[in-house]
Amino acid sequence: MKTTHRPALLAKVHIARKELALQDDAYRALLVQLTGKTSAKDLDEPALEKVLAHFTKCGWQPAKSTAKKHGQRPQTVKSRQAYIGKIEALLADAGRHWSYAQALASRMFGVEKLEWCDDDQVRSVMVALEIEARRHGRGR
Structure with missing residues:
Protein backbone atom coordinates (compact mmCIF):
# COMPACT_ATOMS: atom_id res chain seq x y z
CA MET A 1 0.00 0.00 0.00
CA CYS A 58 25.17 12.21 10.86
CA GLY A 59 24.75 15.97 10.38
CA TRP A 60 22.43 16.24 7.39
CA GLN A 61 19.98 19.14 7.57
CA PRO A 62 17.03 19.28 5.18
CA ALA A 63 16.93 22.50 3.17
CA LYS A 64 14.21 24.92 4.10
CA SER A 65 11.72 25.71 1.38
CA THR A 66 11.76 29.24 0.03
CA ALA A 67 8.49 28.79 -1.86
CA LYS A 68 6.36 30.50 0.79
CA LYS A 69 8.75 33.41 1.15
CA HIS A 70 9.48 34.00 -2.52
CA GLY A 71 6.55 32.37 -4.24
CA GLN A 72 6.87 29.61 -6.78
CA ARG A 73 6.57 29.31 -10.52
CA PRO A 74 2.90 28.97 -11.44
CA GLN A 75 1.65 25.81 -13.13
CA THR A 76 -0.09 26.94 -16.29
CA VAL A 77 -1.34 25.46 -19.53
CA LYS A 78 1.05 25.08 -22.48
CA SER A 79 -0.25 28.17 -24.28
CA ARG A 80 1.05 30.34 -21.43
CA GLN A 81 4.40 28.62 -20.84
CA ALA A 82 6.31 30.96 -23.18
CA TYR A 83 4.94 33.97 -21.32
CA ILE A 84 5.73 32.37 -17.95
CA GLY A 85 9.29 31.68 -19.11
CA LYS A 86 9.74 35.31 -20.14
CA ILE A 87 8.22 36.51 -16.85
CA GLU A 88 10.64 34.26 -14.99
CA ALA A 89 13.59 35.73 -16.91
CA LEU A 90 12.44 39.30 -16.31
CA LEU A 91 11.99 38.62 -12.58
CA ALA A 92 15.43 37.04 -12.34
CA ASP A 93 17.00 39.96 -14.20
CA ALA A 94 15.38 42.39 -11.78
CA GLY A 95 16.28 40.28 -8.74
CA ARG A 96 12.63 39.79 -7.85
CA HIS A 97 10.63 36.74 -6.81
CA TRP A 98 7.45 35.14 -8.10
CA SER A 99 5.49 36.88 -5.36
CA TYR A 100 6.14 40.15 -7.25
CA ALA A 101 4.49 38.80 -10.40
CA GLN A 102 1.61 37.43 -8.32
CA ALA A 103 1.08 40.84 -6.73
CA LEU A 104 1.27 42.53 -10.14
CA ALA A 105 -1.44 40.21 -11.51
CA SER A 106 -3.52 40.85 -8.43
CA ARG A 107 -3.28 44.63 -8.84
CA MET A 108 -3.88 44.55 -12.59
CA PHE A 109 -6.73 42.03 -12.77
CA GLY A 110 -7.94 41.35 -9.24
CA VAL A 111 -6.98 37.67 -9.41
CA GLU A 112 -5.32 35.98 -6.49
CA LYS A 113 -2.89 33.83 -8.49
CA LEU A 114 -1.05 34.26 -11.76
CA GLU A 115 -2.10 30.79 -12.90
CA TRP A 116 -5.72 31.91 -12.79
CA CYS A 117 -5.07 34.55 -15.45
CA ASP A 118 -6.00 33.87 -19.06
CA ASP A 119 -3.51 34.13 -21.94
CA ASP A 120 -4.05 37.85 -22.51
CA GLN A 121 -3.70 38.67 -18.82
CA VAL A 122 -0.45 36.68 -18.48
CA ARG A 123 0.86 38.45 -21.58
CA SER A 124 -0.08 41.79 -20.03
CA VAL A 125 1.87 40.97 -16.86
CA MET A 126 4.86 40.08 -19.05
CA VAL A 127 4.56 43.35 -20.97
CA ALA A 128 4.31 45.32 -17.71
CA LEU A 129 7.53 43.67 -16.52
CA GLU A 130 9.23 44.45 -19.85
CA ILE A 131 8.21 48.12 -19.61
CA GLU A 132 9.49 48.27 -16.04
CA ALA A 133 12.79 46.66 -17.13
CA ARG A 134 13.28 49.19 -19.94
CA ARG A 135 12.43 52.02 -17.57
CA HIS A 136 15.25 50.88 -15.30
CA GLY A 137 17.76 50.23 -18.08
CA ARG A 138 17.50 46.46 -18.15
CA GLY A 139 15.61 46.17 -21.42
CA ARG A 140 16.65 46.02 -25.05
Whole structure:
Protein backbone atom coordinates (compact mmCIF):
# COMPACT_ATOMS: atom_id res chain seq x y z
CA MET A 1 0.00 0.00 0.00
CA LYS A 2 1.54 3.30 -1.09
CA THR A 3 0.83 6.53 0.72
CA THR A 4 1.31 10.12 -0.31
CA HIS A 5 4.33 10.76 1.94
CA ARG A 6 6.50 7.90 0.67
CA PRO A 7 7.69 9.58 -2.56
CA ALA A 8 8.72 12.69 -0.63
CA LEU A 9 10.57 10.60 1.96
CA LEU A 10 12.31 8.62 -0.77
CA ALA A 11 13.41 11.84 -2.46
CA LYS A 12 14.75 13.17 0.84
CA VAL A 13 16.78 10.00 1.37
CA HIS A 14 18.40 10.41 -2.05
CA ILE A 15 19.05 14.11 -1.46
CA ALA A 16 20.60 13.38 1.94
CA ARG A 17 22.78 10.67 0.43
CA LYS A 18 24.06 13.07 -2.20
CA GLU A 19 24.63 15.92 0.28
CA LEU A 20 26.47 13.61 2.69
CA ALA A 21 28.60 12.40 -0.27
CA LEU A 22 28.01 8.73 0.52
CA GLN A 23 29.53 6.31 -1.98
CA ASP A 24 27.19 3.65 -3.35
CA ASP A 25 28.72 0.75 -1.42
CA ALA A 26 28.72 2.66 1.89
CA TYR A 27 25.13 3.80 1.30
CA ARG A 28 23.91 0.27 0.58
CA ALA A 29 25.78 -1.12 3.59
CA LEU A 30 24.11 1.52 5.74
CA LEU A 31 20.68 0.59 4.36
CA VAL A 32 21.31 -3.09 5.10
CA GLN A 33 22.48 -2.25 8.61
CA LEU A 34 19.44 -0.06 9.36
CA THR A 35 16.67 -1.84 7.44
CA GLY A 36 17.91 -5.14 6.05
CA LYS A 37 17.28 -3.97 2.47
CA THR A 38 19.81 -2.85 -0.15
CA SER A 39 17.66 -0.31 -1.96
CA ALA A 40 15.60 2.61 -0.70
CA LYS A 41 12.87 1.85 -3.23
CA ASP A 42 12.08 -1.31 -1.25
CA LEU A 43 11.56 0.57 2.03
CA ASP A 44 8.23 1.50 3.56
CA GLU A 45 7.55 4.85 5.27
CA PRO A 46 8.77 3.90 8.78
CA ALA A 47 12.02 2.52 7.35
CA LEU A 48 12.56 5.65 5.23
CA GLU A 49 11.98 7.80 8.31
CA LYS A 50 14.50 5.67 10.21
CA VAL A 51 17.12 6.22 7.48
CA LEU A 52 16.41 9.97 7.47
CA ALA A 53 16.74 10.08 11.26
CA HIS A 54 20.14 8.40 10.95
CA PHE A 55 21.23 10.90 8.28
CA THR A 56 20.13 13.72 10.58
CA LYS A 57 22.29 12.25 13.37
CA CYS A 58 25.17 12.21 10.86
CA GLY A 59 24.75 15.97 10.38
CA TRP A 60 22.43 16.24 7.39
CA GLN A 61 19.98 19.14 7.57
CA PRO A 62 17.03 19.28 5.18
CA ALA A 63 16.93 22.50 3.17
CA LYS A 64 14.21 24.92 4.10
CA SER A 65 11.72 25.71 1.38
CA THR A 66 11.76 29.24 0.03
CA ALA A 67 8.49 28.79 -1.86
CA LYS A 68 6.36 30.50 0.79
CA LYS A 69 8.75 33.41 1.15
CA HIS A 70 9.48 34.00 -2.52
CA GLY A 71 6.55 32.37 -4.24
CA GLN A 72 6.87 29.61 -6.78
CA ARG A 73 6.57 29.31 -10.52
CA PRO A 74 2.90 28.97 -11.44
CA GLN A 75 1.65 25.81 -13.13
CA THR A 76 -0.09 26.94 -16.29
CA VAL A 77 -1.34 25.46 -19.53
CA LYS A 78 1.05 25.08 -22.48
CA SER A 79 -0.25 28.17 -24.28
CA ARG A 80 1.05 30.34 -21.43
CA GLN A 81 4.40 28.62 -20.84
CA ALA A 82 6.31 30.96 -23.18
CA TYR A 83 4.94 33.97 -21.32
CA ILE A 84 5.73 32.37 -17.95
CA GLY A 85 9.29 31.68 -19.11
CA LYS A 86 9.74 35.31 -20.14
CA ILE A 87 8.22 36.51 -16.85
CA GLU A 88 10.64 34.26 -14.99
CA ALA A 89 13.59 35.73 -16.91
CA LEU A 90 12.44 39.30 -16.31
CA LEU A 91 11.99 38.62 -12.58
CA ALA A 92 15.43 37.04 -12.34
CA ASP A 93 17.00 39.96 -14.20
CA ALA A 94 15.38 42.39 -11.78
CA GLY A 95 16.28 40.28 -8.74
CA ARG A 96 12.63 39.79 -7.85
CA HIS A 97 10.63 36.74 -6.81
CA TRP A 98 7.45 35.14 -8.10
CA SER A 99 5.49 36.88 -5.36
CA TYR A 100 6.14 40.15 -7.25
CA ALA A 101 4.49 38.80 -10.40
CA GLN A 102 1.61 37.43 -8.32
CA ALA A 103 1.08 40.84 -6.73
CA LEU A 104 1.27 42.53 -10.14
CA ALA A 105 -1.44 40.21 -11.51
CA SER A 106 -3.52 40.85 -8.43
CA ARG A 107 -3.28 44.63 -8.84
CA MET A 108 -3.88 44.55 -12.59
CA PHE A 109 -6.73 42.03 -12.77
CA GLY A 110 -7.94 41.35 -9.24
CA VAL A 111 -6.98 37.67 -9.41
CA GLU A 112 -5.32 35.98 -6.49
CA LYS A 113 -2.89 33.83 -8.49
CA LEU A 114 -1.05 34.26 -11.76
CA GLU A 115 -2.10 30.79 -12.90
CA TRP A 116 -5.72 31.91 -12.79
CA CYS A 117 -5.07 34.55 -15.45
CA ASP A 118 -6.00 33.87 -19.06
CA ASP A 119 -3.51 34.13 -21.94
CA ASP A 120 -4.05 37.85 -22.51
CA GLN A 121 -3.70 38.67 -18.82
CA VAL A 122 -0.45 36.68 -18.48
CA ARG A 123 0.86 38.45 -21.58
CA SER A 124 -0.08 41.79 -20.03
CA VAL A 125 1.87 40.97 -16.86
CA MET A 126 4.86 40.08 -19.05
CA VAL A 127 4.56 43.35 -20.97
CA ALA A 128 4.31 45.32 -17.71
CA LEU A 129 7.53 43.67 -16.52
CA GLU A 130 9.23 44.45 -19.85
CA ILE A 131 8.21 48.12 -19.61
CA GLU A 132 9.49 48.27 -16.04
CA ALA A 133 12.79 46.66 -17.13
CA ARG A 134 13.28 49.19 -19.94
CA ARG A 135 12.43 52.02 -17.57
CA HIS A 136 15.25 50.88 -15.30
CA GLY A 137 17.76 50.23 -18.08
CA ARG A 138 17.50 46.46 -18.15
CA GLY A 139 15.61 46.17 -21.42
CA ARG A 140 16.65 46.02 -25.05
